Amino acid sequence: xxxxxxIPQYQxxxxxxxxxxxxNSSTTLSNIQWYxxxxxxxxxxxxxxxxxxxxxxxxxxxxxxxxxxxxxxxHITATQTTDVGTYFCACPPGNQFYFGTxxxxxxxx
Amino acid sequence: xxxxxxxxxFQVLKTGQSMxxxxxxxxxxxxxSWYRQDPGMGLRLIHYSxxxxxxxxxxxxxxxxxxxxxxxxxxxxxxxxxxSQTSVxxxxxxxxxxxxxxxxxxxxxxxx
Numbered sequence: 001x002x003x004x005x006x007i008p009q010y011q012x013x014x015x016x017x018x019x020x021x022x023x024n025s026s027t028t029l030s031n032i033q034w035y036x037x038x039x040x041x042x043x044x045x046x047x048x049x050x051x052x053x054x055x056x057x058x059x060x061x062x063x064x065x066x067x068x069x070x071x072x073x074x075h076i077t078a079t080q081t082t083d084v085g086t087y088f089c090a091c092p093p094g095n096q097f098y099f100g101t102x103x104x105x106x107x108x109x
Numbered sequence: 110x111x112x113x114x115x116x117x118x119f120q121v122l123k124t125g126q127s128m129x130x131x132x133x134x135x136x137x138x139x140x141x142s143w144y145r146q147d148p149g150m151g152l153r154l155i156h157y158s159x160x161x162x163x164x165x166x167x168x169x170x171x172x173x174x175x176x177x178x179x180x181x182x183x184x185x186x187x188x189x190x191x192x193s194q195t196s197v198x199x200x201x202x203x204x205x206x207x208x209x210x211x212x213x214x215x216x217x218x219x220x221x
Binding site for chain 1: 142144149150151152153154168199203208209210211212213215
């Protein structure tokens with residue numbers, strides 16, 4: 001199946017600090033999606049990136065797709081306690097979606 | 110809209126028992142899938158379907174069966190439960206031009 005590595009696996013930050021998670025694929029991707037899962041909840045779609053070098057922003061969240069379309073990153077500026085959860089990238093090689101292992105973010109007030 | 114509905118939410122099984130996790134979606138999505146989530150392992154694809162009558166295996170299909178007789182329903186069957194199948198299971202559907210994945214709320218399964 002699709003090889004998708006996501007780092008780091010865990011991240012603890014003080015509230016107000018920045019946070020970044022990276023997703024790396026062994027193959028070129030047609031597109032990549034990002035999801036957030038709150039503790040005890042289910043994954044919820046955040047965004048999809050399609051173009052090489054694409055950058056999209058959602059308030060304090062910045063998503064980037066690498067030039068080679070093999071990696072992506074999610075950056076959160078000035079984390080808040082509401083950012084707590086696990087962030088997944090998802091790579092669709094066709095009809096099935098493979099997810100990265102996720103980055104679990106803890107925000108310390 | 111209900112979206113993706115999966116039942117039951119919690120279940121305890123004895124080793125060797127069989128059961129079915131139900132999943133239904135009301136968005137007329139072609140694609141449906143089942144994932145299991147274990148600590149440190151992320152979301153792993155069990156089985157998926159690209160339309161009624163069509164199913165295929167994902168990363169971890171052993172011990173599970175699926176069928177897709179209608180567009181709306183995609184049940185997951187555990188044939189003979191094992192403790193290694195203790196996990197949280199998510200049903201998901203996707204479709205349309207955006208291909209966004211919509212997840213059910215999850216089913217917590219414990220096999221003792």
